[in-house]
Amino acid sequence: MSTLQLANLAAYGVQIGVLVAVAGGAAALLRLRQPKLMLAFWRLLLLLCLLFPLLQPWQTLTTTLPQQTVWGSAVIDARGVASPSPGSIASVAAAVLLGGILLRFAWLAMGLWRLRRCTHAAIPAPPLESLTFLQEGLNISARFLVTDSVTGPVTFGLRSPTILLPALFLEMDTRQQETIACHELLHVKRHDWRSHLLEECVRGVFWFHPAIWWLLEKIQLTREQVVDEQVIHRTHQRRAYLEALLEMARQRALPFLPPATAFVRKAHLRARVAAITEEVPMSRLRSRLSAISLACALAVGGLGAVWSCSLQSPPEDGGGVQSQPQEIYSAHEEGVKSPRVITKVEPEYTEGARTAKLQGKAVVALEVWPDGKAHNLRVSESLDPGLDARAIEAIEQWRFEPGEKDGQPVKVKANVEVTFRLL
Numbered sequence: 463m464s465t466l467q468l469a470n471l472a473a474y475g476v477q478i479g480v481l482v483a484v485a486g487g488a489a490a491l492l493r494l495r496q497p498k499l500m501l502a503f504w505r506l507l508l509l510l511c512l513l514f515p516l517l518q519p520w521q522t523l524t525t526t527l528p529q530q531t532v533w534g535s536a537v538i539d540a541r542g543v544a545s546p547s548p549g550s551i552a553s554v555a556a557a558v559l560l561g562g563i564l565l566r567f568a569w570l571a572m573g574l575w576r577l578r579r580c581t582h583a584a585i586p587a588p589p590l591e592s593l594t595f596l597q598e599g600l601n602i603s604a605r606f607l608v609t610d611s612v613t614g615p616v617t618f619g620l621r622s623p624t625i626l627l628p629a630l631f632l633e634m635d636t637r638q639q640e641t642i643a644c645h646e647l648l649h650v651k652r653h654d655w656r657s658h659l660l661e662e663c664v665r666g667v668f669w670f671h672p673a674i675w676w677l678l679e680k681i682q683l684t685r686e687q688v689v690d691e692q693v694i695h696r697t698h699q700r701r702a703y704l705e706a707l708l709e710m711a712r713q714r715a716l717p718f719l720p721p722a723t724a725f726v727r728k729a730h731l732r733a734r735v736a737a738i739t740e741e742v743p744m745s746r747l748r749s750r751l752s753a754i755s756l757a758c759a760l761a762v763g764g765l766g767a768v769w770s771c772s773l774q775s776p777p778e779d780g781g782g783v784q785s786q787p788q789e790i791y792s793a794h795e796e797g798v799k800s801p802r803v804i805t806k807v808e809p810e811y812t813e814g815a816r817t818a819k820l821q822g823k824a825v826v827a828l829e830v831w832p833d834g835k836a837h838n839l840r841v842s843e844s845l846d847p848g849l850d851a852r853a854i855e856a857i858e859q860w861r862f863e864p865g866e867k868d869g870q871p872v873k874v875k876a877n878v879e880v881t882f883r884l885l
Contacts, residue, residue, distance in 0.1 A: 465552050468556075474773065477770065478511050479671075480763065481760075481764060483763075485507050485756070486680075487759075488756060488762075492756070495737065496752070499749060504681045506760070507677060510760060512664070514767065521772045562669045562670060567663075570662055570666060573722075581624060583611060584611070585607065586606070587606035587607060587632075588632070592639055593639075596643050596644055597647065600648070601651075602623075605625065607625070607627065608631065610628070610629050613710070613713035614726050616725065617649045617650060618655050618721060619655060625646045626722075628710075634709065637699050640702075641699050642725065644696055645725060652689070655722070658721070658723050661681060687737045690734055691737075790872075790873040790874070791865065791872050791873065791874050793865065798872075800865055801864055802863040803862055804862060805859075809849070812848035815846050820845065823845060823879050823880060824841060825877055826853055826880060827840050829874065830862045830865055830874050832872065832873070834864055836858065836862070837873075849882055857878060857880070
């Protein structure tokens with residue numbers, strides 16, 4: 463990852479934060495309680511976050527980036543102390559980001575493996591008239607399995623949908639069983655497991671961004687609220703459904719299976735119970751006005767995100783920075799004026815070289831650029847590894863009168879002898 467890519471990633475992260483903050487604030491101010499509308503809004507916001515780099519103008523990089531000379535993997539500053547270079551920082555950041563993504567996807571893979579183990583250990587649910595009736599009514603076919611490995615129903619699978627039921631399900635009232643089964647079958651009918659997997663993949667890629675986590679939680683909560691509404695509409699068992707939800711929530715929590723849609727998550731329980739018990743109808747006019755308001759919030763959030771931090775692209779010539787002339791001359795060429803040292807810093811001895819009483823010279827090959835600094839330093843004749851490094855460290859602080867070609871400053875190759883002598 464280059465320094466420019468790292469800067470763009472940081473800017474993109476800021477843009478997502480601004481966009482989600484503005485849109486989330488607008489939704490909170492409107493106090494909307496229509497799950498279908500909110501689910502569509504949160505999903506549109508997520509899609510906008512993912513596509514935002516493609517939906518905005520990029521600024522072409524035109525400023526000159528500071529030149530830096532690298533010795534090994536560090537930049538030597540004016541005090542002779544090694545500090546990380548932008549390139550090394552970008553490499554470390556890329557490694558951390560990639561490592562986090564791999565760990566997150568490994569966690570998802572482990573969850574899928576646990577689901578498979580639970581499925582193999584489960585037993586088919588006994589034939590219940592309510593389950594058969596619901597499947598026929600919804601025109602959905604799914605496997606109902608009973609296991610002690612889950613404390614609440616979970617649904618997963620695309621070609622062969624599977625619903626894992628806790629042993630407690632068989633002891634519940636028939637009306638509660640009907641509402642639970644209806645909830646899970648509606649997830650199957652809506653293909654919610656596919657959506658859940660895609661969301662978890664997005665979470666894995668953006669594992670470092672709290673705004674994305676918050677947005678995904680909103681999506682998953684409102685999806686459950688949409689299904690809650692549909693269950694009550696189909697079964698007309700609001701009280702039984704609420705009792706089933708609370709009963710499942712009382713069970714001892716087991717490790718969550720991330721790749722599956724769970725019947726109840728305690729983080730969502732309060733909001734879901736409030737939506738079930740305090741259902742507030744919305745007129746068609748208010749729904750339309752709310753949708754327009756939310757669309758305006760997305761537009762304002764997008765403009766604010768672009769204004770707060772823009773993404774940058776390299777110049778059309780692909781250089782990425784305005785660099786010095788590329789041709790490098792030799793001081794021995796005709797018409798080339800050699801560079802001249804203006805300020806000089808003497809190198810320091812290392813303790814090991816002082817103890818060993820090492821003396822002599824190290825020859826450093828370098829290029830003097832029109833900025834008056836030494837670049838691309840390398841030791842052509844070594845004296846001692848420690849003293850070679852001290853020589854590089856000292857020359858980094860030297861300032862030169864640049865060499866010239868036909869009166870114009872140019873890059874000039876040179877060799878510098880650094881003498882080490884004990885007094």
